[in-house]
Amino acid sequence: MMLIDTLAQGLLLGGLYALFAAGLSLVFGIMRLVNLAHGDLIILGAYLILTLATVTGLHPFVAVVLAAPLMFGLGWLLQTHLLNRVLGEDILPPLLVTFGLSVVIQNGLLSAFTADSRKLTAGPIEAASVDLGIVTLGVMPVLTFASAVAVVFALNRLFYRTALGRAFRATSDDQTTAQLMGIEPKRIFAMATGIALVVATIAALFLGTRANFDPSIGPARLLYAFEAVIIGGLGSLWGTLAGGIVIGMAQAVGASINPEWQILSGHIAFVIVLLLKPRGLFPRAND
Amino acid sequence: MSALLEIAGLTAHYGDFQALFGVDLTLEEGATVAIIGANGAGKTTLMRAVTGVARVSAGSVTLAGEPITRLAAPGILTRGIAMVPEGRRLFPSLTVEENLLIGAHARRGNGFWTLERVQALFPILKERRHSPGTALSGGQQQMVAIGRALMSNPRVLLCDELSLGLAPVVIKEIYAAFPQIKDSGTAIIVVEQDIGQALRVADHVHCMMEGRITLSGRPAELSRDAIHDAYFGVSHA
Numbered sequence: 001m002m003l004i005d006t007l008a009q010g011l012l013l014g015g016l017y018a019l020f021a022a023g024l025s026l027v028f029g030i031m032r033l034v035n036l037a038h039g040d041l042i043i044l045g046a047y048l049i050l051t052l053a054t055v056t057g058l059h060p061f062v063a064v065v066l067a068a069p070l071m072f073g074l075g076w077l078l079q080t081h082l083l084n085r086v087l088g089e090d091i092l093p094p095l096l097v098t099f100g101l102s103v104v105i106q107n108g109l110l111s112a113f114t115a116d117s118r119k120l121t122a123g124p125i126e127a128a129s130v131d132l133g134i135v136t137l138g139v140m141p142v143l144t145f146a147s148a149v150a151v152v153f154a155l156n157r158l159f160y161r162t163a164l165g166r167a168f169r170a171t172s173d174d175q176t177t178a179q180l181m182g183i184e185p186k187r188i189f190a191m192a193t194g195i196a197l198v199v200a201t202i203a204a205l206f207l208g209t210r211a212n213f214d215p216s217i218g219p220a221r222l223l224y225a226f227e228a229v230i231i232g233g234l235g236s237l238w239g240t241l242a243g244g245i246v247i248g249m250a251q252a253v254g255a256s257i258n259p260e261w262q263i264l265s266g267h268i269a270f271v272i273v274l275l276l277k278p279r280g281l282f283p284r285a286n287d
Numbered sequence: 288m289s290a291l292l293e294i295a296g297l298t299a300h301y302g303d304f305q306a307l308f309g310v311d312l313t314l315e316e317g318a319t320v321a322i323i324g325a326n327g328a329g330k331t332t333l334m335r336a337v338t339g340v341a342r343v344s345a346g347s348v349t350l351a352g353e354p355i356t357r358l359a360a361p362g363i364l365t366r367g368i369a370m371v372p373e374g375r376r377l378f379p380s381l382t383v384e385e386n387l388l389i390g391a392h393a394r395r396g397n398g399f400w401t402l403e404r405v406q407a408l409f410p411i412l413k414e415r416r417h418s419p420g421t422a423l424s425g426g427q428q429q430m431v432a433i434g435r436a437l438m439s440n441p442r443v444l445l446c447d448e449l450s451l452g453l454a455p456v457v458i459k460e461i462y463a464a465f466p467q468i469k470d471s472g473t474a475i476i477v478v479e480q481d482i483g484q485a486l487r488v489a490d491h492v493h494c495m496m497e498g499r500i501t502l503s504g505r506p507a508e509l510s511r512d513a514i515h516d517a518y519f520g521v522s523h524a
């Protein structure tokens with residue numbers, strides 16, 4: 001009974017990690033860009049929701065609807081004015097630039113909001129739970145997990161069923177030939193980063209309502225996101241969800257044995273998967 | 288009368304290496320022009336320069352009176368020049384049908400070529416529409432590449448080395464589609480190493496050597512010897 005409960009909690013936690021990772025996975029899949037500022041952009045999103053909720057008095061679940069288009073715009077501008085300039089054969093410049101961006105965001109948030117821990121308050125729903133007989137699940141974790149599944153489903157539909165998704169895949173395959181089709185890779189990349197930041201905003205909502213956050217915690221979220229993407233297989237969105245779940249479950253099992261083992265267990269699971277399947281659980285065929 | 292596509296004094300470099308030396312070429316509305324020449328003659332560079340993939344260092348390209356020399360590849364496609372690139376370059380992540388549809392990505396409005404018409408031109412593409420583009424045979428992939436270019440409803444279709452690496456019977460099958468493409472009003476430039484095929488399909492032939500056009504004329508006017516000399520650069524003088 002205890003084990004089932006632990007695994008269920010781990011599964012739901014995995015949803016949060018998958019949300020952290022989905023934007024990262026999307027961007028990597030399309031432009032082979034590893035965005036080291038992704039975790040900080042999630043934290044930025046959390047502060048944006050907090051600010052909008054405070055200023056307008058709206059519930060965070062409503063404020064996120066206002067925050068999402070703003071974050072899309074930020075992603076678009078970030079890509080067109082900064083990241084497009086450094087993308088190329090050499091993978092080092094984008095790594096350095098996004099690393100620098102991470103530092104800038106953290107310090108910017110620090111001066112704007114201080115180092116104090118903040119939290120998004122969602123009201124009574126935070127304490128609500130559903131009793132399923134075998135296990136009792138919190139409504140918020142269930143919502144988080146459901147959102148992760150919905151986000152991955154929606155991104156997959158976008159990727160495989162729309163003209164934009166077709167252009168995403170074509171550009172990812174071969175930029176030069178894509179241009180012969182009238183596709184402008186830089187616009188495609190800007191669109192992808194915009195969408196990734198919308199997903200980051202959804203992640204920020206659940207991160208901020210679940211626990212405290214402060215300007216410095218982005219890099220740790222990035223690490224979980226990375227592990228989820230790599231466990232799942234680079235570029236596979238459903239794989240990223242599976243990767244998040246693997247880490248979430250490993251952490252929950254570790255914590256149930258000894259609370260100090262929670263974080264470590266997640267990393268150990270990552271190493272084990274990497275040892276057994278170096279290309280991840282669901283690698284893309286043509287990589 | 289002004290030509291549909293006018294290339295004048297086109298010069299291009301790869302670093303320090305000069306690949307094109309002031310190439311002049313005109314293409315009339317609805318005409319088919321063949322460019323023949325050995326490997327390294329500059330045929331592919333010419334195609335890449337016209338479509339905005341390779342940088343032009345001097346000269347001009349004009350499409351229906353509009354200068355398009357400095358435009359990037361997407362802008363040139365939207366103005367009506369589509370290319371079937373050497374080596375076909377299908378998108379491996381896309382199915383056959385998606386490879387065709389992506390050709391219409393930048394298309395505005397209606398035109399003769401639709402998915403149905405392209406699939407009617409090459410029926411195998413309908414049969415195999417859900418296969419990954421790169422799972423097809425070389426000849427079938429070439430049909431996808433031609434169909435993909437047609438999907439943008441180009442005014443000018445550039446075909447770079449269609450017959451490269453294909454069996455003669457397959458090449459014949461592919462060129463059998465050309466009369467229908469011509470009938471749709473599309474002007475065509477084919478770059479070929481297969482001289483016989485080029486002479487059969489074209490109204491006008493240009494032979495290139497070392498970045499220059501060394502011989503031009505109607506297929507009927509050109510003697511075998513003249514073509515042979517221009518192609519291999521030998522002189523009987």
